[in-house]
Amino acid sequence: MxxxxxxxxxxxxxxxxxxxxxxxxxxxxxxxxxxxxxxxxxxxxxxxxxxxxxxxxxxxxxxxxxxxxxxxxxxxxxxxxxxxxxxxxxxxxxxIAEAAMHAASMIGTSFSVVTTLARTCNIAWHLAERYGMKRFCRNVRASDLPVLELERPGSDARRIITEACRVALAEDQSDCIVLGCAGMTDLCAEISDATGAPVIDGVxxxxxxxxxxxxxxxxxxxxxxxxxxxxxxxxxxxxxxxxx
Amino acid sequence: MxxxxxxxxxxxxxxxxxxxxxxxxxxxxxxxxxxxxxxxxxxxxxxxxxxxxxxxxxxxxxxxxxxxxxxxxxxxxxxxxxxxxxxxxxxxxxxIAEAAMHAASMIGTSFSVVTTLARTCNIAWHLAERYGMKRFCRNVRASDLPVLELERPGSDARRIITEACRVALAEDQSDCIVLGCAGMTDLCAEISDATGAPVIDGVxxxxxxxxxxxxxxxxxxxxxxxxxxxxxxxxxxxxxxxxx
Amino acid sequence: MxxxxxxxxxxxxxxxxxxxxxxxxxxxxxxxxxxxxxxxxxxxxxxxxxxxxxxxxxxxxxxxxxxxxxxxxxxxxxxxxxxxxxxxxxxxxxxIAEAAMHAASMIGTSFSVVTTLARTCNIAWHLAERYGMKRFCRNVRASDLPVLELERPGSDARRIITEACRVALAEDQSDCIVLGCAGMTDLCAEISDATGAPVIDGVxxxxxxxxxxxxxxxxxxxxxxxxxxxxxxxxxxxxxxxxx
Amino acid sequence: MxxxxxxxxxxxxxxxxxxxxxxxxxxxxxxxxxxxxxxxxxxxxxxxxxxxxxxxxxxxxxxxxxxxxxxxxxxxxxxxxxxxxxxxxxxxxxxIAEAAMHAASMIGTSFSVVTTLARTCNIAWHLAERYGMKRFCRNVRASDLPVLELERPGSDARRIITEACRVALAEDQSDCIVLGCAGMTDLCAEISDATGAPVIDGVxxxxxxxxxxxxxxxxxxxxxxxxxxxxxxxxxxxxxxxxx
Amino acid sequence: MxxxxxxxxxxxxxxxxxxxxxxxxxxxxxxxxxxxxxxxxxxxxxxxxxxxxxxxxxxxxxxxxxxxxxxxxxxxxxxxxxxxxxxxxxxxxxxIAEAAMHAASMIGTSFSVVTTLARTCNIAWHLAERYGMKRFCRNVRASDLPVLELERPGSDARRIITEACRVALAEDQSDCIVLGCAGMTDLCAEISDATGAPVIDGVxxxxxxxxxxxxxxxxxxxxxxxxxxxxxxxxxxxxxxxxx
Amino acid sequence: MxxxxxxxxxxxxxxxxxxxxxxxxxxxxxxxxxxxxxxxxxxxxxxxxxxxxxxxxxxxxxxxxxxxxxxxxxxxxxxxxxxxxxxxxxxxxxxIAEAAMHAASMIGTSFSVVTTLARTCNIAWHLAERYGMKRFCRNVRASDLPVLELERPGSDARRIITEACRVALAEDQSDCIVLGCAGMTDLCAEISDATGAPVIDGVxxxxxxxxxxxxxxxxxxxxxxxxxxxxxxxxxxxxxxxxx
Structure with a gap:
């Protein structure tokens, strides 16, 4: 196909x-x-x-x-x-938000979204509601990284996002992480290894x-x-x- | 201003x-x-x-x-x-949906929306949810009129919409009507007179x-x-x- | 009129x-x-x-x-x-709670209510639910001031409430403030200036x-x-x- | 006590x-x-x-x-x-609404309220929400009897309410009936016998x-x-x- | 009976x-x-x-x-x-969860559940939803005690649970406590005395x-x-x- | 795998x-x-x-x-x-209910479940709530067939279920059908052809x-x-x- x-x-x-x-x-x-x-x-x-x-x-x-x-x-x-x-x-x-949230709801009782700028958090909450996934979403957290920082060679994005995921798991007591930007798709396995929790990439x-x-x-x-x-x-x- | x-x-x-x-x-x-x-x-x-x-x-x-x-x-x-x-x-x-729904919630315990084509009803429901007005919205009803039929001289739109409002009031037991299209703005007073119920125009x-x-x-x-x-x-x- | x-x-x-x-x-x-x-x-x-x-x-x-x-x-x-x-x-x-909450929902994605005594917070939450505004209300916060303290010449109410609004904006990450008592109506402009956020007075x-x-x-x-x-x-x- | x-x-x-x-x-x-x-x-x-x-x-x-x-x-x-x-x-x-609704929720998955005048139905719905019982309440139905008609010797109230209960059970597919007026307290056993369903009196x-x-x-x-x-x-x- | x-x-x-x-x-x-x-x-x-x-x-x-x-x-x-x-x-x-939550909702505007292991908290939340009691439930808190520790002579369970109740009342600002395990039934009066708040035992x-x-x-x-x-x-x- | x-x-x-x-x-x-x-x-x-x-x-x-x-x-x-x-x-x-409901929510704005006995409808509603799918579920309809009737050679199940799906689409105005029993898995394609609507089998x-x-x-x-x-x-x- x-x-x-x-x-x-x-x-x-x-x-x-x-x-x-x-x-x-x-x-x-x-x-x-x-x-x-x-x-x-x-x-x-x-x-x-x-x-x-x-x-x-x-x-x-x-x-x-x-x-x-x-x-x-x-x-x-x-x-x-x-x-x-x-x-x-x-x-x-x-x-990709739809797919990631649905998948998360089948492998955990709760998830946290880790995304880029704070001003987009409400958009993620709105989607969680639209898809019926609000009951699984414990938090939507901003890493305060602009989207294109994920594309900049030499940026500190990888470390910052991994750290935001760690904090989310600890503070939200969520079962898993949903990565809140398509630009994070390549970080999925690495963050899962680093945190020991399922990390879900929408792409x-x-x-x-x-x-x-x-x-x-x-x-x-x-x-x-x-x-x-x-x-x-x-x-x-x-x-x-x-x-x- | x-x-x-x-x-x-x-x-x-x-x-x-x-x-x-x-x-x-x-x-x-x-x-x-x-x-x-x-x-x-x-x-x-x-x-x-x-x-x-x-x-x-x-x-x-x-x-x-x-x-x-x-x-x-x-x-x-x-x-x-x-x-x-x-x-x-x-x-x-x-x-205008926002304004009409908010106004309706202050003058009645419930409203029905009367709109144009059935395929747009979900959009109205979605807005009612977004604005917190779902609890007041008893129904969203289509009149099955395309939007531009409201603009066609000689169309039967006026009669059809008035009738749809009557049915809405009777069947939904709503307190008032919200007109679900900007093109109905000029019908507001007339339908209110015809039905004896408050009719709310978003414009x-x-x-x-x-x-x-x-x-x-x-x-x-x-x-x-x-x-x-x-x-x-x-x-x-x-x-x-x-x-x- | x-x-x-x-x-x-x-x-x-x-x-x-x-x-x-x-x-x-x-x-x-x-x-x-x-x-x-x-x-x-x-x-x-x-x-x-x-x-x-x-x-x-x-x-x-x-x-x-x-x-x-x-x-x-x-x-x-x-x-x-x-x-x-x-x-x-x-x-x-x-x-006035109704009017303030509706207005707040049209200029921000979220609001915090700052009111008088803690024992009245639930009343505000109940109204937020009744009006469909619960989804916009991030918090209802008490300033612990009795209502009539707002009327006492020489009271510290003005300062205390302004401070409570500041804390609300910072901690709740709300877009705007709703003043939770008619007796605060005269503080609206001043607190808006002090905080840089829209402050909404129900009266x-x-x-x-x-x-x-x-x-x-x-x-x-x-x-x-x-x-x-x-x-x-x-x-x-x-x-x-x-x-x- | x-x-x-x-x-x-x-x-x-x-x-x-x-x-x-x-x-x-x-x-x-x-x-x-x-x-x-x-x-x-x-x-x-x-x-x-x-x-x-x-x-x-x-x-x-x-x-x-x-x-x-x-x-x-x-x-x-x-x-x-x-x-x-x-x-x-x-x-x-x-x-009594509180007690009846709570009891109903422990003996059935759903109940219908049968009350007096239609204009009080919303009050019952509001209470159902306040008590968390909305998810069990399939319908609130008016019998169109004024409260004091229940007190009038020779009134037809008994028959009318029993019939309203029958219709409620059939149309709402509810498990049980909640009587929506203290004045119906003496009808409870009789309607339960007549309908074969649990009938709950708040008093x-x-x-x-x-x-x-x-x-x-x-x-x-x-x-x-x-x-x-x-x-x-x-x-x-x-x-x-x-x-x- | x-x-x-x-x-x-x-x-x-x-x-x-x-x-x-x-x-x-x-x-x-x-x-x-x-x-x-x-x-x-x-x-x-x-x-x-x-x-x-x-x-x-x-x-x-x-x-x-x-x-x-x-x-x-x-x-x-x-x-x-x-x-x-x-x-x-x-x-x-x-x-017993059903009975305790219903009782709590009639004597307070909110309750906190204090239970045993964290992994059972979601079960309590799920029941609160099923019974319509979620709106009253401010929090479900684990004491991290295994169930059978409550049965072990000489265990520190009594002190740990009393302390968890104190924290719940202070941090959740709940009106009362629901004990989240049948094994706590004998602690009810004592914790109520110690905290000065209504403590509710499901049994x-x-x-x-x-x-x-x-x-x-x-x-x-x-x-x-x-x-x-x-x-x-x-x-x-x-x-x-x-x-x- | x-x-x-x-x-x-x-x-x-x-x-x-x-x-x-x-x-x-x-x-x-x-x-x-x-x-x-x-x-x-x-x-x-x-x-x-x-x-x-x-x-x-x-x-x-x-x-x-x-x-x-x-x-x-x-x-x-x-x-x-x-x-x-x-x-x-x-x-x-x-x-299979989980998988079917999630799939349905990605291809339509609403679905109806067609299941076996009426007494199981509440179970389906409960799952729809648990999975966050209640907002997509317009109705759960019983065909009044016992489960094993689906296995009886010569039974009329196929016709009865197809008819129930037709009625569901017409009366609930749902976008698609979810088959509410694993025993219906082999009917999926046939009912989709007969009704012209997407029919979703959980298996x-x-x-x-x-x-x-x-x-x-x-x-x-x-x-x-x-x-x-x-x-x-x-x-x-x-x-x-x-x-x-």
Whole structure:
């Protein structure tokens, strides 16, 4: 099967890393295509960034439909554009926060999210509520690292995040850690070793979840909210988004 | 004070109607500016439409900041882009679903929302939850009218919506009705007369709420989530959205 | 329009202060009448005091109906008698806790309440739940000041409350502060300046909310719970409360 | 032990009936004193009636403290003044809605409340929430009988309520029935026989609950909200309520 | 009446203590039979232990039905097998966590549970949710004592638990304490004296609750979930559990 | 990898069917071992049956640990013994209700469960709450078929369940169907074809979920509730369950 992993920001080094981690867990016959959108923000650290990442994500999904993609992963912990993407994709679409939180709830009674900037914590709480995972989420903790610091060679990110995970496990008395940014995907095994606790990376979880749904021939129900959008006029900069 | 009412779709007749209704309830010294964005969908009837209306809304807010706007109203019942707009506006930003639901909760123990297409009902439920208004919301009912049918001269919309409100009051045993689309703003008084129940229009409520907050010198807290977004690169079609 | 602000306790200095703050934010053509009831407790600091403030509040509402009052504000943070008052008033009735919490939820993702004695914190939590505002309320904090200490010239109340607000913002990581007593209404601007955070006073919010609802011709729905009470015999001390 | 059963309305025939039912289930050495207050409404069918029944209830509790009462039951399904009464009583105070709902939750997975007028249904829902019993409450159903119709010789109340219970069991698929008015206390056994389902009367449940707590030497905690009210001035009609 | 108190573990000294405490609060004409099951774990400190205590509990209930038992108490704070027992018993079945939490909610606005090992805290939280008591439960605190340490002559358990209760009252600002293990039943009065707060023991509460329900002729509804199980084949070690 | 699918009842024909469906969706290198326990009920249709199925399940997990099993599926829609099994298994353990509900929440905004007897509906609701899936679950509907009717050659089960699914989709307006019994696993594709809606079978979902977790090297956290049980004495019929 063919899975498209959309990193909603335009930072190619992060996209490459995400693609690599996705391939590492995919089944042998799964083809992973990892992309950044053709437009949008270099990183997502606000509602503003998140909202403006969505046109680029939808552009990639519309392209993906022509490329015979079987399933999609949206690889940003805010799961931007998830519902809109489901409306236009034939196959399943999974968000990495969604996949990570669901997985966490099956291996522990509680989890803590460790994310980047404090201002994004509420977004994670909102998703936990939307997915029904609030009862498992003991805390969402910021490491105060900007997203792109994770990409800077020589940064201290690895140490800071590991330490934030340690504190989370001790203070929140959580059973496991959910990494709250796609850019942390490569730290998963290392932090698990360092802390002795299960550490959950949304990118790899979402790949397995998408594979599972595609294998089971389960895709977005088109009976309700997520039916294909009605055709209508789109104007200005976004005229290209009009659906036939 | 100067309030900007942003109709997130590009249908000018609806924008005109919204502006008119806003002016009818505004204080004498309030200047109402009602606009449609320079880009985006002709109507909003899906998550896809909603997501793609946001760049146009944010464009109008960024313009508004240069135009010395004191407060904003987002005049679509899905309250698209509300949080992103709050991050970039100095003054308060109010969504019409938000304003209508809050007002309803102060004059009744319960309300029913009467909206357009069934596929948008979940969006209203989601907002009711987000605003804490789920406990007051007895039902969200679709009239099965597309948004633009409300703009078509000679359409049967008026009768159909009035009837849907009647049924809602009888079957849901709700205390009042919340109209679930900005395009219904002009029907408010009429349906209230026809049903004998309070009927709440989000556009006029949001205007009064925005006036109230501006009068009280209360605006979006910049201490947390809704602080101004960090400056960063934006590329492609959306390059113009990079903040200084 | 004519708004009656009922301070449910019998302390006239507090009533005067409340009236003054209400007038400062009212529209030019709004007439503010601020009163204390003809009976009841000097301050409200328990369920007992609260319950026994209600006959005096209802007395003022019944009088108000003869005085052609357009809307009412109940100016005690426990919102005593709110639903009973709605049953007998023609116009809208707003509680100050209700108004403050709703306003807070439109300008921040979270608020902390700073109130007087610890024993009243649960009342505030109960109201937050009733109004759907629990999801925004991070904490209710007592300053351990009795209500009337706010009225005592030379008291240290101003400093103590400002400090409690500072601590709330730091420890609760809330976006804004809700002042939890009508007697703090005059401290609002000062504490906002001192802390740099939005500080919300229920008295002024409730005045604007009542003005908004009266302007919109929205009043308590009489379809359900809050219909006018049935006529019946009342005996003893309370015989005067029998409705015609 | 000595239990005081306070029927918050002034209708003596109902008080007599309540006293009789209380005595029928009390332990041999329990002394039941059933009273109506010296002031207040003839029946309680609104928030207004309920609020104005509280001074009479508190008067009886203050008297009861001098009469060496060990525990109290508030015998109106709205549990009026429950928290205020707890503040001034040494022994436990139990509401009949509270007792009935708790008992129901221990013998079934769900219950339906059958009450009098539709306008009081919300009060029952509110109590269900307050006591944590909302998850067990499938429905609150009005029989559309005014409270005093239950006292009128020759009324059809018995038949109407039995029928409402039958419908509740069938339509709500509830495990048991909670009778939603103290005036129904004498119908409990009969309706249980007629429907074959457990039917729960709050008066008798509250008597047993009060007996249990007194036997266990458990009474209202005075550590928090329900500590004795602070002494303060009371004026006007209610001057007598000032506590020493 | 005849009540059977089932201590789900096989430790006879605990069963004896439980029986003694039950007898101390029972009505004069209540016969208390306290038993340990004929099979199962010596103490219950995990989901595994809890699950494997249930066959022994059900065995005792099936025996009890032949012994003309009128009501049952399951005397382990996890309330194991409560619903299964209700299916096969004619009379009411009460769990000690259930009884204690309900009682606590009638004498305080909040409680803290003090239990044995940290790994059982989640079980208590889960029960608090199931019974609707989560809103009253401020905290569940472990004393880190294994269950059987409570039975060891010369152990320091008494002091450690009293201290844990003190800390709970101070830090959680709870109104009262719920003892989270049947083995603590004899400490109730002493800790109440030491802390000055109401301390609630589930064993004695459950006895009074069972007495109350039996007196009121209220028993498990057989209309729904808790109807008698259908007859069917049981094989292997558990063949004896097949119902006729 | 080696997955053990435990059908908690002792009906071999159902176990065979479950094994077949599991193998049909498993990855080529996954070895599926499907078993019935050595003891317990022929079908699970009550809390009593469910509780008594758990010793048999745990027996199979303890055996599985010696058989080098990598992950487990508990194939009964009540997910009996799930938490106890997690305490004693090294690899992940997944319940079929858990897996089906999680999958449903990723492909639709709502689902209806169609199950066997009405008396088990509450069990499904309870699981939906436990897993955080209540917000997605619109209804749990009984088909009124006993479990073993699904195994009877010539039964009308297939038609009855398909019809119940049709009704669920129409009346609940759900996006998809969750089959509420492991014995329905073979009907999944057929009902999906007949109704045109996604139909979700827990057995196949749980297999894919277990495969995913094993692939990701994620297993039950041993930091909290689900740590290995402490060693202790077990007596009587269950003496064999004592852990070393």
């Amino acid at each position: 063919k899975l498209k992993i959309i990193n909603p920001n335009t930072t190619q080094s992060m996209t490459d890393k995400i693609g690599q981690c996705a391939r590492a867990v995919a089944m042998p016959d799964t083809q992973i295509v990892a992309v950044s959108p053709r437009m949008g923000p270099a990183s997502i650290e606000s509602h503003y960034d998140e909202a403006l990442s969505v046109p680029g994500i939808l552009d990639e999904v519309l392209l993906g439909e022509q490329e015979h993609v079987d399933g999609y992963v949206i690889a940003c912990f805010g799961d931007p554009g998830l519902y809109a993407a489901r409306e236009v994709a034939r196959g399943p679409v999974i968000g 790899s979880c979402a790949v397995k979840m998408a594979e599972a749904l595609v294998s089971l021939r389960l895709s977005t129900s088109k009976r309700g909210d997520w039916a294909r959008p009605l055709p209508k006029a789109y104007t200005g900069l976004l005229a290209q988004y009009a659906l036939g | 100067k309030l900007k009412i942003i109709n997130p779709n590009t249908t000018q007749s609806m924008t005109d109607k919204i502006g008119q209704c806003a002016r009818a309830v505004a204080m004498p010294d309030t200047q109402i500016v009602a606009v449609s964005p320079r880009m985006g969908p002709a109507s909003i009837e899906s998550h896809y439409d909603e997501a793609l209306s946001v760049p146009g809304i944010l464009d109008e807010v960024l313009l508004g900041e240069q135009e010395h706007v004191d407060g904003y109203v987002i005049a679509c019942f899905g309250d698209p882009g509300l949080y992103a707009a709050r991050e970039v506006a100095r003054g308060p930003v109010i969504g 006029s409520c949001a205007v009064k709420m925005a006036e109230a907050l501006v009068s009280l010198r209360l605006s979006t807290s910049k201490r947390g989530d809704w602080a101004r977004p960090l400056p960063k690169a934006y590329t492609g079609l959306l390059a113009q959205y990079a903040l200084g | 004519k708004l009656k602000i009922i301070n449910p306790n019998t302390t006239q200095s507090m009533t005067d202060k409340i009236g003054q703050c209400a007038r400062a934010v009212a529209m030019p053509d709004t007439q503010i009448v601020a009163v204390s009831p003809r009976m009841g407790p000097a301050s409200i600091e328990s369920h007992y005091d609260e319950a026994l403030s209600v006959p005096g509040i209802l007395d003022e509402v019944l009088l108000g109906e003869q005085e052609h009052v357009d809307g009412y504000v109940i100016a005690c943070f426990g919102d005593p008698g709110l639903y009973a008052a709605r049953e007998v008033a023609r116009g809208p009735v707003i509680g 002024s919010c409730a005045v604007k909310m009542a003005e908004a609802l009266v302007s919109l011709r929205l009043s308590t729905s009489k379809r359900g719970d809050w219909a006018r009470p049935l006529p019946k015999a009342y005996t003893g001390l309370l015989a005067q409360y029998a409705l015609g | 000595k239990l005081k059963i306070i029927n918050p309305n002034t209708t003596q025939s109902m008080t007599d009936k309540i006293g009789q039912c209380a005595r029928a289930v009390a332990m041999p050495d329990t002394q039941i004193v059933a009273v109506s207050p010296r002031m207040g409404p003839a029946s309680i069918e609104s928030h207004y009636d309920e609020a104005l029944s509280v001074p009479g209830i508190l008067d009886e509790v203050l008297l009861g403290e001098q009469e060496h009462v060990d525990g109290y039951v508030i015998a109106c399904f709205g549990d009026p003044g429950l928290y205020a009464a707890r503040e001034v009583a040494r022994g436990p105070v139990i509401g 008798s449940c509250a008597v047993k609950m009060a007996e249990a707590l007194v036997s266990l030497r458990l009474s209202t905690s005075k550590r928090g909200d329900w500590a004795r009210p602070l002494p303060k001035a009371y004026t006007g009609l209610l001057a007598q309520y000032a506590l020493g | 005849k009540l059977k108190i089932i201590n789900p573990n096989t430790t006879q000294s605990m069963t004896d203590k439980i029986g003694q405490c039950a007898r101390a609060v029972a009505m004069p004409d209540t016969q208390i039979v306290a038993v340990s099951p004929r099979m199962g774990p010596a103490s219950i400190e995990s989901h595994y232990d809890e699950a494997l205590s249930v066959p022994g509990i059900l065995d005792e209930v099936l025996l009890g039905e032949q012994e003309h038992v009128d009501g049952y108490v399951i005397a382990c704070f996890g309330d194991p097998g409560l619903y299964a027992a209700r299916e096969v018993a004619r009379g009411p079945v009460i769990g 004695s509460c459950a006895v009074k609750m069972a007495e109350a329900l039996v007196s009121l002729r209220l028993s498990t509804s057989k209309r729904g979930d808790w109807a008698r199980p259908l007859p069917k084949a049981y094989t292997g070690l558990l063949a004896q559990y097949a119902l006729g | 080696k997955l053990k699918i435990i059908n908690p009842n002792t009906t071999q024909s159902m176990t065979d069917k479950i094994g077949q469906c599991a193998r049909a969706v498993a990855m080529p290198d996954t070895q599926i071992v499907a078993v019935s326990p050595r003891m317990g009920p022929a079908s699970i249709e009550s809390h009593y049956d469910e509780a008594l199925s758990v010793p048999g399940i745990l027996d199979e997990v303890l055996l599985g640990e010696q058989e080098h099993v990598d992950g487990y599926v508990i194939a009964c829609f009540g997910d009996p013994g799930l938490y106890a099994a997690r305490e004693v298994a090294r690899g992940p353990v997944i319940g 196949s979902c749980a297999v894919k979920m277990a495969e995913a977790l094993v692939s990701l090297r994620l297993s039950t956290s041993k930091r909290g509730d689900w740590a290995r049980p402490l060693p202790k004495a077990y007596t009587g019929l269950l003496a064999q369950y004592a852990l070393g």
